[in-house]
Amino acid sequence: MxxxxxxxxxxxxxxxxxxxxxxxxxxxxxxxxxxxxxxxxxxxxxxxxxxKFSRYGADVFTVSKMPQIITSSEEYTRFQKRKDVLFDDYLYVQENCKRCVAMGAMQSTVGLIVRGTQSVTDTQIRGYTWQMPSLQNLNIEQGRGFTEADEQHASRVCIIGTDIQDHLFPGINPLGQEIRVDGTPYTIIGISEKQGSTFGQSQDNWVGVPLTSYQKNYGTQKTLTIYVKAGSSGPVLDDAADEVRVLMRSRRHDAPGAPDSFELDENNTLVxxxxxxxxxxxxxxxxxxxxxxxxxxxxxxxxxxxxxxxxxxxxxxxxxxxxxxxxxxxxxxxxxxxxxxxxxxxxxxxxxxxxxxxxxxxxxxxxxxxxxxxxxxxxxxxxxxxxxxxxxxxxxxxxxxxxxxxx
Incomplete structure (x- = not known):
């Protein structure tokens, strides 16, 4: 047949x-x-x-109070008892790290963005040092990113995600326009590329401001995340991570033999x-x-x-x-x-x-x-x-x- x-x-x-x-x-x-x-x-x-993680590059690692992945409530409680990673810690590592090619820091919160009678809620407000957008490979499609002068002078300038542009500036060029971030006025200098949504949550509903300006509004005694670029993966990354670990332990007075009072995460480990x-x-x-x-x-x-x-x-x-x-x-x-x-x-x-x-x-x-x-x-x-x-x-x-x- x-x-x-x-x-x-x-x-x-x-x-x-x-x-x-x-x-x-x-x-x-x-x-x-x-x-x-x-x-x-x-x-x-x-x-x-x-x-998400490779966006930062294989040669970038982070230092923070808590790890990016927590698997139990007991771990969360234990990590919460750690001391905050503060801006002074970031400055100390930045000044003393010899193997670090670039370094930045970020803090974030959720707030309200207003323009005239229109508003956007549940917006992530990010406090960036001037190098952070490049460390996150964040492309600025229009305008410019932050400069060192913006950070030094705590300038009231900001970069916005595309959700802010779509909701508050339909059909209008937002560059040079003013918005209020939790009541504080900021001038828009840049617009980020669209990142889409994940797990039902938009990745474009955010506003970035200079970290020094952010801390004027939300305080300096809050934990932040330090981003470090080693310049290359492999042994170079490991050497830079070891140097940063030694500096952080020294800065935070961690006892010899005691576990780190902070978390150092590499992207490859997380992936x-x-x-x-x-x-x-x-x-x-x-x-x-x-x-x-x-x-x-x-x-x-x-x-x-x-x-x-x-x-x-x-x-x-x-x-x-x-x-x-x-x-x-x-x-x-x-x-x-x-x-x-x-x-x-x-x-x-x-x-x-x-x-x-x-x-x-x-x-x-x-x-x-x-x-x-x-x-x-x-x-x-x-x-x-x-x-x-x-x-x-x-x-x-x-x-x-x-x-x-x-x-």
């Missing part, structure tokens, strides 16, 4: 027994949907995190930690999907056994007309593989739909990986073939004389 004819018979069988076909395919559809949805969401999250988490999550989800796939395969095997029983006389006629056992075996394997592959197609579509719905509703990033689509289809077809071997072999070994006597 030709391959095309065997596929045609399989599809006709599916169409002739619609309810049975739906129940047969359900396990495969659920399994493939799970695989595609999980891989799509994990791939989206990994892409986002990698992009690696997140990869470990997502890989573990993917492994667990993959295991559950595999169980669903096995259940679907058992259902396919059961239905194929029923099909062999129903078509015993047909098998006998084919053998009487010259079909070899190998032909019968291949026919039923193609049928079981086709049934599973149809379930795989529905599963791929369902997985993409589920992932996109989660992205729309929860803002969780997703990114469709072609390899996951191919993997889902291969898994489905492989399941159909594997669990179709026993029914196909049973059909191939039927005695044609006994088969022709069947009702």
């Amino acid at each position: 030709e391959f095309k004819e065997a596929v045609k018979i399989a599809l006709q069988s599916l169409w002739a027994n619609k309810l049975r076909s739906i129940l047969t395919l359900l396990g495969v559809v659920i399994a493939v949907t799970s695989v595609i949805a999980v891989v799509t969401l994990v791939n989206g999250a990994r892409t986002y995190v990698t992009t 690696g930690f997140f990869d470990t988490i997502t890989n573990s999550f993917g492994a667990v989800a993959g295991g559950l999907a595999l169980i669903a796939l096995v259940v679907g395969g058992i259902v396919i095997m059961n239905i194929m056994l029923v099909s062999v029983t129903e078509r015993t006389r047909e098998i006998g006629i084919r053998k009487a007309l010259g079909a070899k056992p190998r032909d019968i075996l291949i026919q039923f394997l193609i049928e079981s593989g086709t049934i599973a592959l149809v379930g795989g197609f529905f599963g791929v579509f369902g997985g993409i739909v589920v992932a996109e719905l989660i992205t729309i509703v929860a803002g969780f990033p997703s990114a469709i990986a072609l390899w996951s689509v191919l993997l889902g289809l291969v898994m489905a077809a492989g399941t159909g073939v594997f669990f179709g071997v026993y029914p196909a072999r049973k059909a191939a070994l039927l005695d044609p004389i006994v088969a022709l006597r069947a009702d």
